[in-house]
Amino acid sequence: MTISLAIEGSGFTSKTRDEVRYFEHALFVIDEHGVIQSVLEPGDECYQSEKAQAQANGTYQSIADGSYLLPGFIDLHVHAPQWAQDGTGLDEPLEVWLGKYTFPTESKFADESFAHTVYEDLVTRMLSTGTTTASYYATVHRNGSLVLAQGAERLGQRALVGKVVMDDPEANPEYYRDASAQAAIEETERFINEVAKLNEHSVQGVYPVITPRFIPSCTDEALRGLGELAERYKTYAYIQTHCSESDWEHGYAYERYGRSDTHMLREFGLFTDRSILAHSVYPSEEDMRVFAETGAIAVHCPLSNAFFAGAVAPIRRYLAAGMHVALGSDISGGYNPDLYGAIRQAMISSRMLETGVNRDLAAQERGVEGSALTLSNAFYLATAGGGESLGLPIGRLEAGYAWDAQVVDTRHPGARLPIFEPNEPASDIFQKIMNLAVPENVRTVWVQGRKVVNKENGAR
Ligand SMILES: [Zn+2]
CATH class of the missing domain: 2.30.40.10 (Urease, subunit C, domain 1)
Structure with missing residues (x-):
């Protein structure tokens, strides 16, 4: 030695x-x-x-x-291209925010030099506030996504990077989506291999992530194909998507399949011990058992949830149920790129859940007892909890x-x-x-x- x-x-x-x-x-x-x-x-x-x-x-x-x-901090939910719109649009509901701000912004990352500028700036900023590992959504563009993986690798951050899949023509704008389910699966497989190659000479590690944006933006064909890739590349690729983020998203899976998105993601082979599930605000008791059984990761994004989720995720309950929980900034659903902010917001949100916020109710009816996180709990989520849930010695x-x-x-x-x-x-x-x-x-x-x-x- x-x-x-x-x-x-x-x-x-x-x-x-x-x-x-x-x-x-x-x-x-x-x-x-x-x-x-x-x-x-x-x-x-x-x-x-x-x-x-x-x-x-x-x-x-x-x-x-x-x-x-x-x-170093571990941030397991970041939309890297949204750094370019960070801080804007937070007074809109999620569906409006996506169409008015997010899709137009993300579509610009077809331009690799623009991608390079934004991604380098974000990775540099995150490293400078102590975030040493991050799991990133890039965009639908394979080349632009590779620019992010290369940038993080070169700047020295341990990164998990996904080319986003959103192929359903009914659900996504024509100017910003995969050409077809088949194309989305092929591009994802190429991306996995390109990142694996990049990782061969990486000191800190850069990992490919299979990234269906969320169930509502993907066809069954794409979800099934991505599940097959997840099985084929399970030794080094991770999986990330959004799970039960808002009432709308949680309800959507029930309308389309009559089952929860947790259940359906598992059916498609996308819910494993390598799955990074952003938000996870509304899993039922049964869904929570699936999390605990599979070892999938619920990523708590407390700031973004305050804007878009409509409820506070009961993190203490998740931990008691044996679920893996990590922390995410969710740039730019949450505006703060610095995980100190997520630690503080996790505390604040959990205390508001504990006491309740509607002062027209009597104190004993207002809150959910046993919800408050301590600073030590939140620090754990930002560090050791993230590392354990990824299965990495960090x-x-x-x-x-x-x-x-x-x-x-x-x-x-x-x-x-x-x-x-x-x-x-x-x-x-x-x-x-x-x-x-x-x-x-x-x-x-x-x-x-x-x-x-x-x-x-x-x-x-
Ligand atoms: Zn997100």
Whole structure:
């Protein structure tokens, strides 16, 4: 084993869903593959000798006092082209928003140079706020989608990228859809192979994702064909789609099939332990059992849900039912590209679900008891929960995990966090970081042991 880095610092990582572990002056020993080989605490036997050796061979780095290490964030639902329209149209209902803003925007990504400009900007922005892994929808264009995969690969982000399938002529505008179900399936298969090839020389990993936009935009023929691809490429391709996002979408599957979209996606072979199911606000008890049995991932997108879903997803219930849950920004149904925002909104939405919001009801009738998430829960969803649900060794600062990490400087000029006491409890510092950190506080980011953001040098 060759040691490529030995980093000494204090910080936070999820211990369990409910508990965050604080470490102080821990020494992370990272090998040439960017994997944490060991984590030594100051009291450990080899701590001093490992540190001295790293100092002697030039691999040692230390994180300054007042700065804290956190695992990189994992954002499992992002519409990359919608970065170009981010922040707009949020006062419209979902169906209007798609036709008026989203489809016209996404259709522009037939132009690869436009795609390049927007995608590089988004990936750079996400990395700079600590998002080290993201699952992206691109557009229907295979070439444009490949531009996104290449961009993320080159900029050093671990990315899951899907060419979007939307083939139903009844449901999609003529200027923006797949030519036919057959064409959609063939283009998806080509895309899977192109990304697999790109991944051969990738340090951090870039994965193809089979991406039916959602049931309402696809024909049965396309859904069936994509399910067959999911089976054929199950060792390295993921699957993503929207599931039970809104009353309209949830009701749509019942109208078309007389069954839930969870049930139908499973019938089509699109609901497996590699399925990333955005929103998942309305699954029934039976659907929830399907999630738990298959190991599919419900991606909580709390900000976007506040605009478009019509309800708050009961995340505590999902976790209690044994479902995998991760967090998503849902650019641009949610406007905030920074996962700190999703952590905060997950807390806020869950508290509103707990208490209820209609003040005309009596307090005891207003809310849903047992719904509130703690900051530790939300942090888990953004880090370890995302990693576990993908089946990848990411999201924790522990031996055996990839060194995907961010440094948050609580004393950065202009973005100082209100920490005044010399011995402020670590749990308070953690809460202040989660609730108050802004992009300027994130100073350094690594993915798979490689430094991809270094604001101290004046770069990105
Ligand atoms: Zn979405």
